[in-house]
Amino acid sequence: MKPETTIEGNARLLTYHEALEDTALGKILSAEDVKNAPEGYRSALAGMEEGTVIVVEPHARAKITVERKSPPGRAFGTFFIFGENSHSTVFYRTALQESTRECRGIFLSKLAVAHCCFLQADNEKALSTVGLVARLGECSQLKFLNSNIGGNEKRDAFLFLQDRRASRCEHFEAGLARQGQKFFLDSDHLHTAPDTYSRSVFKYATAGNSQVNVDGKVTIEQAAPGSDTHLLAKSLLLSENSISKVIPMLFVRNSDVAAGHGSSMTPLQDEELFYLRSRGIGESESKLLVLQGFLRDLISRSEMDAGALGTLEAELEKDAHSIFPRD
Amino acid sequence: MALLEIKNLRAFAEDKEIVKGLSLAINPGEVHVIMGQNGSGKSTLLNALAGHPKYRVEGAAAFDGKDLLAMKPHERARAGLFLAFQHPNEVSGVTLSNFLRRAYVARHGKEVSVAEFEKILKGKMRDLGMESSFAERGVNEGFSGGEKKRSEILQLAVLEPKVAMLDELDSGLDVDALGKIAETLSSIRKPDTAVIIVTHYARILKNLKADRVHVMRDGQIIASGDGRLALQLEEKGYSWINAAAPAL
């Protein structure tokens, strides 16, 4: 079953097989590095029952919305190909009821700019795996905001290939793990070309007996002088029995770089809560506000399309309320 | 003889020409102010004179009769050229006092004991109204913007250069701090030294008399005058001077 797609601007929708038949598109989709792709991507691709490809024409402006309410099968794929010098915003939301494997591709041609907001608000019983490969062309810019709301167990494995000069990649993750949820995020930024830039910011709050594992890896190869990278992973610990495992990894093979990472894990801070309460706000609501602030800060920092962010915020809000009901 | 004589200076950052043929003569005892909007090349000019490796320089510059451009950055500093940076670097793990003592030794070409230097340093800090604990912090480490500027001024006071170049030192400072800087500059100002101040605003001139004021645009000096020029600029804004001195 095809996803519901709304396209404004010069872009078209194809099936994966149709896209493969086109020489240019086929070349992008079947590129060799796909073998470096995370396991989640490869296995979903192998068992893919349906694949949707959205192609934005060169020099075009496009606004794309994709919604999946029921999966076309156990394994499916969703790919975005942005033509040279195009400018696009994408909002992709899934609200699936069952366990699935998905492979996602984001391919930016030279000078393309794409802002992608992905939201997974799946059913509580769903165990899903998403493998994503993004390839950034020369001087392209990708802003990618990903958020997991629903689902029981979610495994995300992302690979960002910055193998062309001067590409810019900003990757934001905002998530709230509630009772019984498990999120495993494996993110890999690979810099193999000069003057590439990447910023990753991961913010997760863990409540109930949830578990969040974040492996954030950044690799700067010898062939990538002038790289400028930073990764930040922040966890907000909301409960006694949640588990937060964060491993930011940095592998640097060139001296002409500015590379760093930071990580912090903190509970709700007494000073912040007290400040709110001293203004008459109830205990639960104070916690709610701090939690919302934690996530919103990342969302607004991403400076993405207001419409998409609005939806994302509303979903997160609902979730947060379930943890801290108004008192 | 001019203390600093610049002839047709061009400065390039990679392939981009930022200072496009600038000539200036600074005589002993003078205070010159260089104003201009962002991107006019004022900072680049000072950095290029100090020998920043980022800039490729053409033209000629003589410092105290010697070929400045042939000297390495540390040689220029030892000869008495001082640059107070707009965004001073942090050098963590090195105390300001240790750093300054070495710079002092380099400048005066003779050794000074730790105890002796401490006396000198404390004296200068007192004059500037700075707490002595300031000296034991890492160079600019965790300093606020204002503290960084004071660190630069302290260095200026300790090293007593022949030509002091100040890169927007006054931006972001309050009236008192500004006054202190002007005081320091007045005190180091001797008949045989000179000061070049790069600034956006004319405020500092309320405390310090300028001999010459120059306005830069697009890598060149488009107007020169005395202190009144600065006041006019402040009153009428840059658009006035841009109109009065159209593209050369």
Add this chain to the structure above:
Amino acid sequence: MDENVLKEYGRDALLRDAPGSDSELHVGYRAEHAGLTLELVKEISEVKEEPDWMRRHRIKSFEIFEKKPLPTWGPDLSHLDFSAIVGFVRPKGQGYKPNSWDEVPAEIKNTFEKLGIPEAERKFLAGVGAQYDSEVLYKSLRSNISDLGVIYTDMDSAVREHPELVKKYFMNRCVPATDNKFAALHGAFWSGGSFLYVPAGVKVPMPLQIYFMMNYPGFGQFEHTLIIAEEGSQVQYIEGCSAPHYTKDSMHAAVVEIFVQKGARARYTSIQNWSRNVYNLNTKRAIVQQDAVMEWVGGTLGSGVTMLYPCSILVGRGARAEHLNIALAGEGQVKDTGAKVFHMASNTSSKIVSKSICKEGGVVRYRGLLSVGAHCTGVKSNVRCDSIIADSKSKAETVPVMDIRSKDAVIGHEASVGRISEEQLFYLMSRGMDADEALSLVVRGFIEPIVKELPLEYAVEMNRLIEMEMEGSVG
């Protein structure tokens, strides 16, 4: 040994390295241990005239050693030849010394020269001469501290003279032979090292150094250091030095076990600059009780390959650990170092500062594990790891694992990698310092947080050595 392997096993192996754990991996097992036999183990015990319990401990360790596989993560250890060390494992544990000064490599001699090491010390450091004369100093020191009730002797003597104490603490709770393959090897073949016991309430007034041992046979390869700081005591211990040490021993598997009891304070400083033929694979661990403090200060400068992750297990409420480390890797060197801290009680805190420098193809890797157990409240931890990578032949990597299972924890971690910035150097040069002086100042500043914790002579030597190494390495 690539990142993929690291990814699969690196973190988990570290996590499995918790006390009492037993690794089940059977990958990459080397079978040739020709010459390393049970007979040799028994012979060693006999020559040392050890009590039965120690003999049995060695035998049991040897059995574990045979079964355990090499770690499948970390630097490449495939060239490690266990059989080759047989000839070096002498009953008296003296290690394999060069026969004469002529055998000592030129590069080591040059470094001695540049650092201005006194003649008398050079031969000792090179393993050629006997302990340089410190008899008078040693005797007076010994009587001072024994008056306080401090027991400070070599490990072999301790087994004979203080069996109850040794038996209570030796390789059971802290670093058992089951911990990893090298601990097991150590358990079977250990020899030499120091035993330090500080009674309750005693504050040892000066740092104790390994040189103070009269009977010290030289830098052994399987030294065992056991330090017990009873309640409320304070002690500082230093081993090694920045000057290069030369040995023909190609593998070191020392073990350091430290027990810091309630309210006590212990600092273990270790500076190592082994020659490049050495694989340095030590296990160092401390168990820290209520309100006690453990400090690890280290400089890892030499050896071909070093794997070193000092570990602090904070079992008592309010316990604290500080790990400060400098690692330097030049051509052909791999420094795989880090810190492991297990927060297993409330109100515990830890601080880790790691500074690494790699140049000319060297590899520095920081591998950390920060674990906060469930139900621990008021836990604070801060990690700072910075690396200078001087050129593009070298590699700098950081792999910190944070596993937090409590909500009342405040954890911060920051890392940066880059070369020495041109801007910084220019700033210093603009104040009259020439390029070399500017570089030396920046490098000193970089390692300052660790060097300032070293006693003066060590600090001076460390600074000089690192400066020497960094000379001309900035293009």
